[in-house]
Amino acid sequence: MATLIDGKRLAQLENDKTARRVAALRASGITPGLAVILVGDDPASQVYVRSKQRKARELGIYSVQTTLPATAQQAEVAAVIDAYNHDERIHAILVQSPLPAHLDEQALVAMIDPAKDVDGFHPLNVGKLYNHLPGHYPVACTPRGIITMLDTLNFEYAGARAVIVGRSILVGRPLQALLVNRNATVTMIGRRTKAAAALMKTADLLVVAAGQPQLVTAAMVKPGAVVIDVGINRLADGHLVGDVDFAAVEPLAQAITPVPGGVGPMTIASLMTQTVDLAEWSQTDA
Numbered sequence: 001m002a003t004l005i006d007g008k009r010l011a012q013l014e015n016d017k018t019a020r021r022v023a024a025l026r027a028s029g030i031t032p033g034l035a036v037i038l039v040g041d042d043p044a045s046q047v048y049v050r051s052k053q054r055k056a057r058e059l060g061i062y063s064v065q066t067t068l069p070a071t072a073q074q075a076e077v078a079a080v081i082d083a084y085n086h087d088e089r090i091h092a093i094l095v096q097s098p099l100p101a102h103l104d105e106q107a108l109v110a111m112i113d114p115a116k117d118v119d120g121f122h123p124l125n126v127g128k129l130y131n132h133l134p135g136h137y138p139v140a141c142t143p144r145g146i147i148t149m150l151d152t153l154n155f156e157y158a159g160a161r162a163v164i165v166g167r168s169i170l171v172g173r174p175l176q177a178l179l180v181n182r183n184a185t186v187t188m189i190g191r192r193t194k195a196a197a198a199l200m201k202t203a204d205l206l207v208v209a210a211g212q213p214q215l216v217t218a219a220m221v222k223p224g225a226v227v228i229d230v231g232i233n234r235l236a237d238g239h240l241v242g243d244v245d246f247a248a249v250e251p252l253a254q255a256i257t258p259v260p261g262g263v264g265p266m267t268i269a270s271l272m273t274q275t276v277d278l279a280e281w282s283q284t285d286a
């Protein structure tokens, strides 16, 4: 029977640490500030943004939001980013993804001050991560949360064979870099990968971020693997399921994340941690 990697509990522990760091910063006259930009009315994005705002306020972070209609033009979003770039109360800025299709998301992310890029999506921060540069820089929150989870298992990265299903900028690509930087051997699986199931079966660490309900079956998992399920899929009956067939895979895995209550809560906890990191770095790296 696998160890259940309880994202809710780990997020609570992470948030407790963040609350203490916020209190210490506030005592020294600095209140970490987070700005969230939401464009459009995607219901899931509205839920995630509300959770971010609520958690930030609970932890004592100054938290603001700009909501723009789905018809907003590139220049309008850019103007909001520019205002937050110059707002001294704000240390962390994020643009909730996905944006409406007519907007150029990459171009907008590149307009965020890299020192305030709490999602770690700015090309400068991505480049630092890929080049494994020393120093302070933010990294994408979901992969950061996954690394925190693996660290709690004392996962032995060096020499481990990791397989990541999904090559998104949000999850797969940054996680690949984080794992390579820890000396894991990483294989990425995309839509055109041949013999994907056989590759997955070689994984000591299998991370699935494909957005396809129950894609991974027991036959695709090596006994004793650590399985991280990033998928959040709402079925017609309203139930949330991941990309992994949890009931079938759990008995043979060494450890596994549930959905819900796995990677999702850690994404938000990592965002809070990284908001405080940015506030601290704004003092030390200036």
Ligand SMILES: Nc1nc2c(c(=O)[nH]1)N[C@@H](CN(C=O)c1ccc(C(=O)N[C@@H](CCC(=O)O)C(=O)O)cc1)CN2
Pocket: 047, 048, 049, 094, 095, 096, 097, 098, 119, 141, 142, 170, 232, 240, 259, 260, 261, 262, 263, 264, 265, 266, 267, 268
């Ligand atoms: N700018 C960004 N956009 C998006 C990111 C991101 O990191 N930065 N990630 C995802 C969405 N996301 C945060 O924004 C997110 C997704 C899921 C959860 C979560 O806690 N999920 C719960 C289930 C919630 C539900 O009932 O629907 C869980 O897994 O237990 C938190 C954050 C895309 N966009």
